[in-house]
Amino acid sequence: MLTFASDFGSPYPAAVKGVVLSRTDARVVDVAHDLPRQSIRGAAFWLREVLPYFPPAVHLAVVDPDVGTERAAVVLRVGDHALVGPDNGALRPVARRLVTEQVGERDDPDAFVEAFEIDYVDPASTTFHGRDVFGPAAADVHEAGVHDVGSLDRVHPVETGNLVDHRLPTAAVTGDRAEGEVLVVDDFGNVITNVPGSFIEDAGVTAVTVDGERVPVERSFAAVEPGEPLATVGSHGYVECDVNQGRGDEAFGLSPGDRVVLGRERDD
């Protein structure tokens, strides 16, 4: 199986699929092609949250704000999964998550990520790296087999620690106060912060202030009237700032990367 995620919109991914299917009979599954374009953080978040649900596969994942500049093409192998894409950090959080899922919780998950660089020549400004470099590489990895990546021409092992890294920021929780950040806004306008859900899952927490504005803490959107804001724990395990049948990003005035301060209130 070969999954394919990108920020390519439409119809560019089809050319990549054509190239891939010219090299392999693998089942190809589209993940999404509207990943955040200018944000390694947003792309890294979605890849980490989605790809681990797949069975062992080669994951072609190309989010590339620096397209056209010099950056290596890499393969990260974790257990029976391989990730193929540019060396810009977007693949690192999902690689670590895959270590947790495949190997177990580890202090240094990066030690369980095997890394390779793919040599490529880039003579022309007309190169579309997804189509001309990453797609073929992913197909070749699939054909060689995830455990034989090293046998491919133009592929050589590198130190994982020497690759570009990206770490999703963590929130600071002190007593009833959490200082965090907006990781992403999903396409329904839900504001996904990096404050762990446990912050509001404590018994007795009935409301939080979001940058000073008080909203109820609920288990479901339907608990508030349409158009009304709420805080809830989303499916990613983080606190989300949402609006029932509306857009949380607009109601709260929050965008990806914004700092957010939450204060929890208990029902005494």
Next chain:
Amino acid sequence: MLTFASDFGSPYPAAVKGVVLSRTDARVVDVAHDLPRQSIRGAAFWLREVLPYFPPAVHLAVVDPDVGTERAAVVLRVGDHALVGPDNGALRPVARRLVTEQVGERDDPDAFVEAFEIDYVDPASTTFHGRDVFGPAAADVHEAGVHDVGSLDRVHPVETGNLVDHRLPTAAVTGDRAEGEVLVVDDFGNVITNVPGSFIEDAGVTAVTVDGERVPVERSFAAVEPGEPLATVGSHGYVECDVNQGRGDEAFGLSPGDRVVLGRERDD
């Protein structure tokens, strides 16, 4: 074959597909992931109009305005098809349509729909029901076989009549007047009403009034100038209020659920 329709946008459906493909080798076909979000009616319409074109399959169809609240997960079996989703009525019209297609026109099509409930535990507020309940259930139904749904653990038969139902409204036609409703607006702005096409297919009908405004009745958009309105019979068999190379919803000021009164005019 397993089809998958939802209101999940992007990239949430990919996590569901990952879960499904971890449990079955079935061919998975995306139907659409932009079904109307807050409208059982709109979702029910599209599912009914699209799914019957597929060969026998397990249809995972999750449109879920009440996500997070208590509602059962159900399987509806009709002939060689199975529908899997929340018990909110959205699956009922397509189930009846499948009866017509698989069994034949019947006075009580619901009698030919076999229903099952899927028990699930929902301990955490972080549950994403599509990924954690409905996706696995659809994969399991596929693996068990549509005719052996009842053999699955956590699945038990229920009375179809006890499930939530939703009936698409029907229009009232009296002489040259039809009182109906807008069922959906498609993503090109075509306004699909529930007035049967036969209302304007009669020989000699050259125009209709739509809430009093007179527009020509045509067989194709191209019969009127770009930007001009028309009424036509769409591919669903209903009267549509459209604009050639434009948006009917804006020109007619009509939205899903709006009442609409048509008066037909004959060329004498």
Next chain:
Amino acid sequence: MLTFASDFGSPYPAAVKGVVLSRTDARVVDVAHDLPRQSIRGAAFWLREVLPYFPPAVHLAVVDPDVGTERAAVVLRVGDHALVGPDNGALRPVARRLVTEQVGERDDPDAFVEAFEIDYVDPASTTFHGRDVFGPAAADVHEAGVHDVGSLDRVHPVETGNLVDHRLPTAAVTGDRAEGEVLVVDDFGNVITNVPGSFIEDAGVTAVTVDGERVPVERSFAAVEPGEPLATVGSHGYVECDVNQGRGDEAFGLSPGDRVVLGRERDD
């Protein structure tokens, strides 16, 4: 393999896929369903740029501004590829490109395109040609085999030269001046002209004027600051007018079909 490209949006393509999968077990690959709707030129461009990357396949490609009017349904065979769609010219440029790829550069590529017409009856205004005519035809071509199209009922050979043609316009280059046209704007706002990349790839070309406005010529977006315009050679081999992390169409005020005059400047 059967690829499927259209301007049908969502969820209409799913009904077509259902029909296709009822007739063939072929692998079905979505190309795009948001091809330009009212523009044969735009659709012809994307089909030509994308489909040749696929391995031999039946390509169902329905872009149909004249839907509902009389136009033939055609199959174009080029080597091991077959193209199925309406006879409106949109398939002709990709057919010629496939000749170049499959047969080689030829003075008269159309001579290497074998054409067939598909007879269909269209009794009802409720016909959705993608679902009711082109989809079934593509599936049948796949089942018959690309080299046995002529054996199908309702299919008869026609002269390629008698079909509707569409030729993508070519730019006129005179010295340091190119007069061209905007072919398409991609969904990131990049303005793709028909001026060949060679116009600015010459050593020493550091800037072009676009309708009089001077912008730098760069190999990558990242060479200019975010929000700044540039000219570059895109992956299609044409000059594009783009903005780093922004929309070129808005910055340059250019739309598909607009005439554009480029003047190149050399660094002496």
